Amino acid sequence: MITGGKTSAGRTSDSCFLPGSDDLVSDIKLRAAKFMRGLQFDGLEAVQLVRYTANQTINLHYDWYQGTPPLDRNHKPYNRLASFFIYLQADCEGGETWFPNVTVERSVAGQDTNEKLALQVSENGKGFTMRARPGSGLFWMNMQDNIGDRRVLHAGLPVQTGTKIGMNIWVKKNLV
Ligand SMILES: O=C(O)CCC(=O)C(=O)O
Numbered sequence: 001m002i003t004g005g006k007t008s009a010g011r012t013s014d015s016c017f018l019p020g021s022d023d024l025v026s027d028i029k030l031r032a033a034k035f036m037r038g039l040q041f042d043g044l045e046a047v048q049l050v051r052y053t054a055n056q057t058i059n060l061h062y063d064w065y066q067g068t069p070p071l072d073r074n075h076k077p078y079n080r081l082a083s084f085f086i087y088l089q090a091d092c093e094g095g096e097t098w099f100p101n102v103t104v105e106r107s108v109a110g111q112d113t114n115e116k117l118a119l120q121v122s123e124n125g126k127g128f129t130m131r132a133r134p135g136s137g138l139f140w141m142n143m144q145d146n147i148g149d150r151r152v153l154h155a156g157l158p159v160q161t162g163t164k165i166g167m168n169i170w171v172k173k174n175l176v
């Protein structure tokens, strides 16, 4: 089921891409496409799984490509219009996803419940953090009029103990 596996700058977690020929993977992609009904996009990249154990992290980054854009199978350049990051396993302390440039109201983050809400104003006051909970996730847009949006800078904070597994689904948009 698991193909490939590579390391990249800023990521200390393990990652791999899933084969699009697998029925479950294609069901997941269909579901993602349905979620985006009405949005103009040009397919999905291969689904990626990432696994973090103690001290593993992904540093602040953009999902959109900043350099020369990659070519799709028709040799057309594309960028990542949008991202899904879905938490599959979260038997862990730490490992929140952090968006330092997106401000949330404290009232939205919520304070008046016993359970610590998943969405929190970041401890350092910059942006918000989302706690990893299996079966939940984040969806966001990376591009505005084909330009990468700097507000969606984000990181996966270090897992302190335990294991976190997440799934990236990146949405393609041709640039010409
Ligand atoms: O692990 C996270 O919380 C975020 C992962 C991420 O942003 C990525 O893999 O591109």
Ligand SMILES: [Fe+2]
Pocket: 061, 062, 063, 154
């Ligand atoms: Fe990311």
